[in-house]
Amino acid sequence: MERSEVLKQFKPDHENMLNILHALQNNNSQNYLSEEDLKIAASYLNTTYSHIYGVATYYTMFSLKPRGKYIIRVCNSPVCNMENSTKVIEEIKKNLSIEVGETTDDMRFTLELSECLGKCEEAPGMMINEDVVGNLDNVDFKSIFDNYN
Amino acid sequence: MDFISLKKEAIAEWNDLVNGSVPAILVGNATCGRSAGASSLIEKLSSKISSKNIECKVIEVGCIGMCYLEPIVSIYNPGNPHFVYGKVSENDAEKLIDAYLINNEIVNENIIGTLGDTKLDNLNGIWETSVLKPQERLVLKNCGIIDPTNLNHYLAKKGYSGLQEAFQLSSQEVIERIKESGLRGRGGAGFPTWKKWQFCKDQQNDAKYLICNADEGDPGAFMNRSLIEGDPHSLIEGMIIAAYAIGANTGYIYCRAEYPLALERLRQAISQAEQNNLLGENILSSGFDFKIEIKEGAGAFVCGEETALIASIEGKRGMPRPRPPFPAVSGLWGKPTIINNVETLASVARILQNEPGWFSKFGTEKSKGTKTFALVGKVKNTGLIEVPLGISLKEIIYEIGGGVSADKKLKAIQTGGPSGGCVPASMIDLKVDYESLTEAGTIMGSGGLVVMDEENCMVDVAKYFIDFAHKESCGECTPCRLGTKQMLDILEDIVSGKGTMEDLDLLEDLGKGIKNGSLCGLGQTAPNPLLTTIQYFKDEYIEHIQNKRCPSKVCKDLIYYDILPDKCTGCHICFKVCPVSAISGYPKKLHKIDQSLCIKCGMCMDKCPDKFSAIEVYPGNKIAED
Ligand SMILES: Cc1cc2nc3c(=O)[nH]c(=O)nc-3n(C[C@H](O)[C@H](O)[C@H](O)COP(=O)(O)O)c2cc1C
Ligand code: FES
Numbered sequence: 112m113e114r115s116e117v118l119k120q121f122k123p124d125h126e127n128m129l130n131i132l133h134a135l136q137n138n139n140s141q142n143y144l145s146e147e148d149l150k151i152a153a154s155y156l157n158t159t160y161s162h163i164y165g166v167a168t169y170y171t172m173f174s175l176k177p178r179g180k181y182i183i184r185v186c187n188s189p190v191c192n193m194e195n196s197t198k199v200i201e202e203i204k205k206n207l208s209i210e211v212g213e214t215t216d217d218m219r220f221t222l223e224l225s226e227c228l229g230k231c232e233e234a235p236g237m238m239i240n241e242d243v244v245g246n247l248d249n250v251d252f253k254s255i256f257d258n259y260n
Numbered sequence: 261m262d263f264i265s266l267k268k269e270a271i272a273e274w275n276d277l278v279n280g281s282v283p284a285i286l287v288g289n290a291t292c293g294r295s296a297g298a299s300s301l302i303e304k305l306s307s308k309i310s311s312k313n314i315e316c317k318v319i320e321v322g323c324i325g326m327c328y329l330e331p332i333v334s335i336y337n338p339g340n341p342h343f344v345y346g347k348v349s350e351n352d353a354e355k356l357i358d359a360y361l362i363n364n365e366i367v368n369e370n371i372i373g374t375l376g377d378t379k380l381d382n383l384n385g386i387w388e389t390s391v392l393k394p395q396e397r398l399v400l401k402n403c404g405i406i407d408p409t410n411l412n413h414y415l416a417k418k419g420y421s422g423l424q425e426a427f428q429l430s431s432q433e434v435i436e437r438i439k440e441s442g443l444r445g446r447g448g449a450g451f452p453t454w455k456k457w458q459f460c461k462d463q464q465n466d467a468k469y470l471i472c473n474a475d476e477g478d479p480g481a482f483m484n485r486s487l488i489e490g491d492p493h494s495l496i497e498g499m500i501i502a503a504y505a506i507g508a509n510t511g512y513i514y515c516r517a518e519y520p521l522a523l524e525r526l527r528q529a530i531s532q533a534e535q536n537n538l539l540g541e542n543i544l545s546s547g548f549d550f551k552i553e554i555k556e557g558a559g560a561f562v563c564g565e566e567t568a569l570i571a572s573i574e575g576k577r578g579m580p581r582p583r584p585p586f587p588a589v590s591g592l593w594g595k596p597t598i599i600n601n602v603e604t605l606a607s608v609a610r611i612l613q614n615e616p617g618w619f620s621k622f623g624t625e626k627s628k629g630t631k632t633f634a635l636v637g638k639v640k641n642t643g644l645i646e647v648p649l650g651i652s653l654k655e656i657i658y659e660i661g662g663g664v665s666a667d668k669k670l671k672a673i674q675t676g677g678p679s680g681g682c683v684p685a686s687m688i689d690l691k692v693d694y695e696s697l698t699e700a701g702t703i704m705g706s707g708g709l710v711v712m713d714e715e716n717c718m719v720d721v722a723k724y725f726i727d728f729a730h731k732e733s734c735g736e737c738t739p740c741r742l743g744t745k746q747m748l749d750i751l752e753d754i755v756s757g758k759g760t761m762e763d764l765d766l767l768e769d770l771g772k773g774i775k776n777g778s779l780c781g782l783g784q785t786a787p788n789p790l791l792t793t794i795q796y797f798k799d800e801y802i803e804h805i806q807n808k809r810c811p812s813k814v815c816k817d818l819i820y821y822d823i824l825p826d827k828c829t830g831c832h833i834c835f836k837v838c839p840v841s842a843i844s845g846y847p848k849k850l851h852k853i854d855q856s857l858c859i860k861c862g863m864c865m866d867k868c869p870d871k872f873s874a875i876e877v878y879p880g881n882k883i884a885e886d
Contacts, residue, residue: 130556165577169560170557226732229481231480231636233328234636
């Protein structure tokens with residue numbers, strides 16, 4: 112979708128800032144906010160680039176660099192930690208051959224750490240885009256990741 | 261359609277579902293159900309039903325709280341008892357259709373209990389099971405029972421009758437009803453809800469706002485998510501009542517973006533309410549106008565703090581500001597604003613749906629009503645529960661929770677998330693109410709309840725909570741930004757065997773300084789998990805510091821792995837899996853770990869076949885002991 116089409120869904124009010132940034136990021140095929148995205152948001156909301164930049168960098172769910180099609184967010188909060196999330200993160204890193212914060216060469220997956228995802232009843236947990244997966248201490252990561260093409 | 265006809269139609273639809281002539285299968289398809297495979301189960305059921313050419317409804321419901329048993333399936337078979345099943349696989353589901361729906365033969369595998377009026381001799385009704393019996397489900401009563409996407413189901417269960425009741429009263433009378441109920445804020449601080457509302461109502465201003473705080477970010481907490489996913493209209497109804505009481509015409513729900521399903525449910529519920537004149541102008545001909553907008557968070561824990569949340573909605577970085585002025589006086593865009601938690605607002609709907617005196621029947625003298633908790637950690641029955649305030653931790657963990665996982669020894673219970681504390685197993689009789697928990701050094705918080713067993717190291721737990729606070733600190737005030745970092749560094753020292761006894765005093769001093777000097781609730785409470793573990797588990801800190809041992813065998817620098825000579829058969833598996841080649845030995849000969857190379861990853865112990873179990877982990881350090 113054209114950026115202007117995305118923006119049209121929202122009134123140009125500051126209270127729509129986060130919703131607009133989410134929408135622009137979701138609309139970006141590389142799952143991030145490009146300089147162009149930030150600039151157009153700034154002019155739409157009649158504010159400065161630096162203000163938008165400040166907001167976008169404050170929140171962990173916005174990225175200013177290109178990411179994969181699927182964002183894997185592994186919970187690294189205390190409850191998941193108690194259930195060995197550290198080991199899970201190592202396993203995922205090995206499985207995808209990337210470090211935390213990196214994207215696979217085929218641009219499919221970006222691995223990120225997250226605070227509590229509310230999946231603590233089946234800790235350790237993660238999200239792959241909008242899907243939630245729990246009980247990660249005994250899953251076969253390869254077969255999970257194979258479902259995401 | 262007018263509201264009375266709408267309600268009539270809704271009740272007819274509900275009765276037809278539970279007592280009609282067409283069978284129905286209800287599948288728990290909230291986040292917990294989905295991650296257990298409920299969505300594909302639903303597809304399977306639907307295709308099976310159509311291939312068998314039978315008539316049967318398949319309905320999605322929310323989470324009944326027994327997350328450890330998902331996917332949960334209930335079956336309504338006309339003329340037969342209604343059953344609830346847990347951990348239903350696709351094969352089990354086919355069997356249920358073939359055996360029970362088609363041939364009326366009861367399937368006993370995975371059965372949890374009966375639902376509804378029928379009682380069978382050998383089987384409990386689900387509300388009589390040990391998990392559900394001690395609970396009082398006032399706020400969660402619809403979760404897992406109704407279809408959250410169907411307004412009629414909510415209406416049939418007294419839905420929006422609280423709003424009707426409120427419109428019969430003046431806004432001051434609504435506040436009196438909330439005062440009489442004794443309801444206190446469920447978001448953490450426990451401030452009397454009516455008092456806050458009264459401040460706001462008494463402000464003269466051209467605009468006021470109501471905000472629902474659905475930013476739930478405490479590690480160990482998912483109560484608000486479940487409630488929204490299972491019964492979104494109860495939140496909407498509570499919000500309209502609250503807005504009417506304080507005189508707000510615009511409301512916001514600030515919901516974290518990590519909850520996509522909850523957001524979907526909210527959008528749907530708002531649009532249904534708009535279509536039926538439950539939101540919008542002149543709601544139910546009362547003359548009152550109210551609209552609700554949804555604002556998605558973007559992954560910043562501190563935005564759950566009310567002033568940070570307001571800044572976030574205003575399109576700024578979500579950072580807190582000093583109070584006063586309190587939001588009730590000057591909040592969003594400088595206007596009087598009330599911020600309430602999801603559970604607080606859903607409770608408001610229930611309070612108005614019932615007669616005066618109903619809510620305050622539950623709970624203790626000062627802590628009225630019920631509270632939802634996310635029961636997680638080392639407990640058998642993890643999930644979402646709702647209990648009357650004043651219940652003991654013992655009842656929660658051993659009756660509802662079924663005891664500690666794998667029957668290990670209970671060590672501690674953590675409540676209140678990163679703002680709360682850990683109490684030791686010896687305080688198991690502690691009553692769960694605002695006053696008792698505060699006296700014990702922890703807080704009620706928003707409802708996370710984490711059970712820890714003998715294998716959890718309290719120093720490690722404290723470290724993770726401080727790490728959380730440090731990462732989520734917005735950086736605005738120095739005590740929180742640098743103080744949490746300092747505490748974290750000291751804890752890192754202790755877990756790696758470099759701690760000193762003076763560190764303990766330093767931690768306590770620092771903790772007090774951070775609590776007194778921080779700008780917002782995040783810093784003011786961040787030291788609590790640490791301070792309570794020092795208070796109740798000092799011996800464990802001393803073991804780490806003086807004897808360089810981690811008694812729970814968690815802290816890598818204070819443990820070692822060793823091969824048991826009488827058990828090792830020389831199968832050579834550990835040799836192959838060790839990533840740093842720290843294991844030496846030939847096949848069929850005793851193997852040995854070189855402690856100076858070992859990185860304590862534990863892979864050898866994981867992979868050593870169960871029939872040998874020849875690798876053990878010990879507290880302390882073998883090089884030192886040798
Ligand atoms: C760091 C921090 C995070 C918070 N997170 C939440 C939250 O996720 N949900 C919530 O309802 N209250 C949260 N609170 C408490 C709110 O500031 C506020 O007290 C609450 O929403 C008021 O609602 P209540 O009176 O209904 O409890 C948080 C407070 C702090 C200091
Ligand atoms: S602590 Fe990991 S999902 Fe809650």
